[in-house]
Amino acid sequence: MQWDVLSFGETMIRLSVPVGERLEMTSSLEVRIGGAESNVAVALARLGRRAAWCSVLPQNPLGRRIAGELRWHGVDISPVHWVERGRVGIYFLDTGAAPRPTQVLYDRAGSAIATADPDSIDLSMVARARLLHLTGITPALSPACREIARRLVERAGQLGVPLCFDVNYRSLLWTPAEAAEALAPFCRAASVLICGRGDASTIWGLDGSPDQVLAGLVELFHAPVTVLTLGDEGALAQTGDGQRFQAPPVQATVVDRVGAGDAFAAGFLHGYLDDGDVARALRYGVALAALKLTLHGDLALVTLAELEAIVAGIPRAIVR
Template sequence: MSTQPRFDVTTTGEAMLRLSVPVGVRLETADRLDMRPGGAEANLAVALARLGRRSAWVGGLPKNPLGRNLANHLRVAGVDLEGVVWSNEGRMGTYYVEFAAPPRATQVIYDRANSCAARLTPGDIPWDYLLDTRLIHLTGITPPLSPGCKAIVEEAVRRARQQGVAISFDVNFRSKLWTPQEAAETIVPLVQEIDLFFCGRGDARNLFGLDGPPEEMVQRLAEITHARLVVMSLAEAGVLAFDGQDFHHEPAQPVQIIDRPGAGDGLAAGVIHGWLDGDLRRGLQTGVVLAALALSQHGDMIVTTPEEVESLIQASHTTLVR
C-alpha cells in the first residue's frame, strides 16, 4: 500500500472576490466594477496547480453564485476543492481596490465581516484531507479574522507537527486586521522550527523591529523563528533566503507593473515549488518569475504554464520571444 501523500501542497484561509476600478477612476463615483477572485492562500494554490503540482485549498464558501464563481476559478486552474466547507449561512468576503497613480496611493477597503470563512472553527475542517500532503501552507492573514480562524491555524500547526507534515508560513501582515504587536505575539510561537518562513522586508521591520543590511535581517528572523529556511522579499531588489548556513539571493525580474496584488503569493509558490524538489536555487528563480507574472497581469491569481515559466527563467532579460 502506497504511503505517498495525496497532495504536494494544501492550504487553508479565506478567499474573497476583488472588486476594483482602474487607475484614474474613483470608487466614490464608479458606475462599474471589475470582479476577480483573490486570497493569499488560494492564490498560492492556483500558482502551484498551474505548475503541475497537486494542490488543494480548504475554506468556507457560501452556496450561492458568488461562492461558485470563486470555486470555478480555482477548479479551472486545477486546484482540488473536495475539502471546501459550503454553507447556507454567512456571506462571501469581498474587498474593493481603487488603483491609483502618484501622488495617490492605491486604496483597499475590506468587507469581510461574518463571512463563511470567518465563521469556521476547527471542527469544520476535514483534517485527514488537509494533512494528506507533503506540505501545508498557512499565512498571517487567517488568525485575526476570528477566534475560530486563529484556532484553525493553531490546530493545523499542531497536527502537522504531530504527523510529520512540512509547514510553510507567510507573515502577510495586514494592518487593517491587527496591530504589529498582536501579529508578532501570535505568529512567533506558531512558526518555531517550521520548514519555510516567508517575511517581507517591511514586515520584518514593522513586526519584529529589524533593520539594517538584508543579510542581518534575514539571519535575525532565523534566530527568532528557528525556521529551517527563511525567505525575505526585497521588492525590486529580488529575494534573499537563509538556510541556516548560507545566503541565497535572486534578483527581481524586469517587469512593467500592471496590478500589484498577488506578487508575494507568487514568490512563495515558486520557492515552495523548488523546495519540493530539493532545489532552493530553482525555487528562488521560479519565485521571482511568478512574482513578475503576477505584477504584469490583471488579477491576484497567476495564469501561466510550466513552459512559460521555464522560458522566462532561461531568458530572464529577454523581452521578445520569437
C-alpha cells in the same frame, strides 16, 4: 500523497475600479476573486502541481463563483466546508496610477470562514499533502480562524508534514504587537518561513541591511529555511546549516501589484518541493512574482513554459 500542497484560508470577491476612476464615483466594477492561500494554489496548479485549498464557503452565488473559478484552474476544492448560511468577504480596489497609490477597502467582517466552527474542519486532510501552506492573514481574521490554523499546524507536526508559513502582515486586520504575539508559534513551526522586509520591520523591529534583517529572523525562529523577500530588490534565503542564497530581481512592467507576494511563494515552493534546492527555489519565486506583476487580478495566470523561460536567464548566486 494526493496533493503536493494543501492551503487553508479566505478567498474574497475582488471589485476593482477602472484605472483613472475613483471608487466613490465609478459606474462599473470589475469582478474577480482573490485570497493569499488560493492565489498560491492556483499558481501551483497551473504549473502542474497537485494543489488543494480548504476554506469555508456559503452555498450562494458568490461562494460558487469562488469554488468554480478555483476548480477551473485545476485546484482541488474537495476540502472546502460548505455552510447553508453566511457571507463571502469582499474587497474593493481603488486602482491607482503614479503618483496616486492603489487603495484597498475591505468588507469581510463576519464572513463564513471568520465565523466557522473549528470542529467543522476535517484535520485528516493534512495527511494527504506533502506540504501545508498557511499565511499570517488567516490567524488575523478571528479567534476561530486562529484556532483552525493552530490545529492544522499541530496535526502537520504530528504527521511530519512540513509547513510553509508566509507572514503576510495586514495592518487593517490587527496591530503589529498583536501579530507578533500570535504569529510567533507559526513561525517557529515553519519548515519554510517567508517574510517581507517591511513586515520584519513592522512586526519585530528588524531593520538594517537585508543580511541583517535575515539574520534577525533566523535568530528569532530558527526555521530550516528562512526567506526574506525584498520586492524590487529580489530575495534572500538562509538554510539551517548557515548557507545564504540570493536571487536578483527580474524587471517587469507593473500592471497590478496585488498577488505578487503570493506568486513568489508559489514559485518558491515549485522550485523547492522536489529536492529542497533553495537557490533554484528563489529564482522561481522572483520570476513568478515578476510575471504576476504584468497581469490584472490576484492570480498568477502563468504557464510553466513562460516561467522556465524567465528562470533560465537568472544567475545562481550563493552568499556566504
